[in-house]
Amino acid sequence: MPVSAMGCTLGFLLLSCGLAGVPSEIASYLEIQQHKEAAEKLDFEDKAILEGLVAVEKAHQEDVVLYHAVPFSIYMLSWIWNGVSRDHALKWEVLDVNAPYPIGKMPLSIRVFDGSKQFPSFSAPDPAVCPPPTGFAEVAEVDHPEVFVGRIVGSSSRKVQVKNGHEQKEYSLNSSSGCFPLVYLGKVKQAKYVDSLMEEQLVEHGVINASDFQQYCEKLGVWKDEHNTPDHIAGVRERLLSVNLNIFGSESWAESSWEIFRKGVSLHHSGLGGAVPFMDDILSALQVDEEVTSLVGQQMELINCITGNRTSNDFNGKCEALWKERWSLASCSSQEHLNELEVNDPWMPAEKCHKTIVGTSDNKKCGTDIMMQLIFPRDLAEQLVYISGAGGIPRDEFSKFLPAYDELKNTAAGDGHQGRILLKGDVFCRGLRSTFASHSGLFRDELLMTSLTALAEDVRGALLGRFEPCPKPALSDDPTTVSPSTSSSANEKTPVVFNVSVVRAIAVLLLAVGAMLLGYRSFQRRRASTNTARAIELPIRT
DSSP: OOGGGGSSOHHHIIIIIOSTTSOHHHHHHHTSHHHHHHHHTOOHHHHHHHHHHHHHHHHTTTSEEEEEEEOHHHHHHHHHHHHHHHTOOOOOOBOSOOOSSOOBOOOOOOSOOOTTOSSOOOOOOOOBOOSSOOTTOEEEETTEEEEEEEEEEEEOSSEEEEEETTEEEEEEOBTTTTBOSEEEHHHHHHHHHHGGGSHHHHHHTTOOSHHHHHHHHHHHTGGGOSSSOGGGSTTTTTTEEEEESSTTOOSSGGGOHHHHHHHOGGGGTTOTTOOOOHHHHHHHHHTOOHHHHHHHHHHHHHHHHHHHHHSOSOOOHHHHHHHHTGGGTSOHHHHHHHHHHHHHSOSOOGGGOOSBOOSSSOTTOBOOOEEEEEEEOHHHHHHHEEEEOGGGOBOTTOSSHHHHHHHHTTSTGGGGOEEEEEOOHHHHTSOTTOEEEEEOGGGGOHHHHHHHHHHHHHHHHHHTTOOOOOOOOTTTTSTTBOOOOOOSOTTSOOOOOOBHHHHHHHHHHHHHHHHHHHHHHHHHHHHHHHHHHHHHHSOOOO
């Protein structure tokens, strides 16, 4: 029996309805005291999300189900990039699972793969310290890049403070380079790995699966690097995706997909596994010009503004300007959805505020992040995943993934372990044998997701050189104007733009004329009636 068919939501399952219908393995995990207490405190939104996660776990008990959280913008980019690399139009799809809200199942490409290569491409790290600098990072001076001078402890637009013990120095921005006269020591140290982590070297050394990759990194000394979080090293970061084995993830919120999702990935923007300059990678791979780069950047900003406005009262000036210029950023089909979105749900989103972020300085802000369940057949998971601790360092006690997964899945011990997935092109670019079940409170809003899908398709079109903006109607600034449904297709008719105020005036005029005609007709009838009476009364002259 489906979870939601039991007459109560999971939020009440843990409190009063019991866990009947939930597989015993999952039920035992949810009954762990700390998890039970956490579930009882969840708001309605997160209880619904949790019920959806359990429903997917239940439907895929024969598969491997892992967890990862991403910001909404990265999720959209992954979907768009999949459509670009596979040349498929984007379509909003949902998983066939009984849950309180739609669960997305769009195909994703989480990294950029160069052609038919099996591993994601990457660039050598740039160690320059440019605004805004990374707090508490180890740095060295440009002239002596191997010599540690301290950690960044403060900064402004033109100055950065570096502290080493009791000594503190200040460095000013170099106006010609736009950066400070410093380098990140960790990135300088990464240079020694770059050549060895190129695709050709991985292939030459027989790296095929996750076990091969972790052993190869062991030989390079990656896991014992003193200056870098191992899976943040260029060439490692792009090839691995960090995941949790269980719903609630790790004891530390910074390593738990669930807690990162609930608190907001923007606070921990890299998620698990390090920040990835995904947009830059995409633009570089496609070699698009500055005009397209600017267009795509604004289109993505518009998407972020729409989702942000749905979840916050802060519709800032930049977003307002983008909304007014949306005609140059969206196709005509997208404009229809945006007009409907504006008419049916005005830009006053307080009552639309989805999942509230907790533990932040701005508790009025709402979440727009995505909680993903990555679903693989067991034999594929054995090839792609290994058990790890923080930073991607392998756990020596687990040489094989599947036996460890079976031992740790949905147990308290499993919360203390993570996994790392080796990202290979067949699965994460060409989408073979993998499913991404994606959860967000925003998915409940069908009109919003329809609009965002149309805009995402416009971004895909722009990246492929196929985007055509919608002509701006002459009266588009008039709030009573209904926007056109024009199309560039020669077979489609160009619709007329109606101005409601003009139509209203014409209607009033017609009513007035009609009233005058009616009065005149009545007068004529009365006159005719009088003339007839006189003919009867007077004798006919002979």
